[in-house]
Amino acid sequence: MNIRNFDLDAFVHATLAEDLGDRGDITSAAVIPAGARFNGVMESRDPIAVAGLPIAAAFFRALDPDVAIEQVVEDGTRVPAGTVLMRISGKARALLTAERSALNTVQHLSGVATLTATYVDAISGTGATLLDTRKTIPGLRALEKYAVRMGGGTNHRMGLWDSAMIKDNHVAVAGGVAEAVRRAVDAGIAQIIVEVDAIEQIAPALDAGATHLLLDNMAPPMLREAVALVHGRVPTEASGGVRLDTIRAIAESGVTYISVGRLTQSAPAADIGLDLAAA
Incomplete structure (x- = not known):
């Protein structure tokens, strides 16, 4: 092992x-x-x-x-x-x-x-990939992420060190999505994940250099709109409030990934x- x-x-x-x-x-x-x-x-x-x-x-x-x-x-x-x-x-x-x-x-x-x-089975055939998150018990992250792999899921970031994830608080402090992404690009970070919770944030994030979009708490109709707007330029990830009874509809929106914190959290x-x- x-x-x-x-x-x-x-x-x-x-x-x-x-x-x-x-x-x-x-x-x-x-x-x-x-x-x-x-x-x-x-x-x-x-x-x-x-x-x-x-x-x-x-x-x-x-x-x-x-x-x-x-x-x-x-x-x-x-x-x-x-x-x-x-x-x-x-x-x-x-x-x-x-x-x-x-x-x-x-x-x-x-x-x-x-x-x-159970979650992997629920999205079987949709083409979406199930991801875990950093919502792990302190000290057990490596083991819990191993267990996710044993269940057929895929690991997201292992820690803060392996890719940038710009979330709402980063955006607020930096002064906007585009400015936050620009700073990450200027820092030489290759993988830049950007959380967006509104359609109008997508274009500024992509134009500034985002390499992955996390579509936060979007319902399936908005997810479909977001996926169409991105048009395959970067991977898309649905996140936030995903449950077993909702994940299939989320997956069918066309997103690349779906991240679920409860896999390790609860x-x-x-x-x-x-x-x-x-x-």
């Missing part, structure tokens, strides 16, 4: 340290004999798009380097409820100590992937459990 700008070892260490504190897993230490073994099955209780299994495996290996792990399905796979995702066998104390961190990660990332897949966790395997 290779995720850009993500240190798996550091993430696992920090997450376990948060859970263990300075006393460790006092429950497992008190209740589980030191030599006890645990054979467990991780199973989805919901139909999901899977994401995060290699990270779960890293948690188990961090506390039991000799654990035997069988990853039954690959990240990015869509599975029905009742699907076995992983089987583990190793030291009971270690695996039960790692259980919550492993499950929290897989449940959250699979939740993001599953919601993404995806419900998937119901996934780890239970003792039947003898």
Whole structure:
């Protein structure tokens, strides 16, 4: 598993340290004999798009380097409820100590992937591409954007550093759309995304050098008008208030992209459990 700008070892260490504190897993230490073994099955209780299994495996290996792990399905796979995702066998104390961190990660990332897949399905055949946003939990951006990819979505900006996005507050401070774009062009920025919320802002943005237009909170009729005016000169992106029940009509307006913040901002966790395997 290779995720850009993500240190798996550091993430696992920090997450376990948060859970263990300075006393460790006092429950497992008190209740589980030191030599006890645990054979467990991780199973989805919901139909999901899977994401995060290699990270779960890293948690188990961090506390039991000799654990035997069988990853039954690959990240990015869509599975029905009742699907076995992983089987583990190793030291009971270690695996039960790692259980919550492993499950929290897989449940959250699979939740993001599953919601993404639902939105991807809703715009299938329209030609529009689903994007995520920077509305991510601090510290988890690389993982959440990975989960979006596992659900079939596409990543937007990874951060403030990889392209300019001129939004309404930038425009207000700069003194107008054209002036804001001109300054970005003068700064030598190659990718300049400009948020517009009115048709009359489109021509000034394009004339000044915008390379991508974010059409903010426009209803489908206005989106169609905007797409026609742009006429393929730059990519167009619908954004703002997109819901599952509205995204199809938005996609059919002809926009290139649709960005949805709720993919990472408010995806419900998937119901996934780890239970003792039947003898």
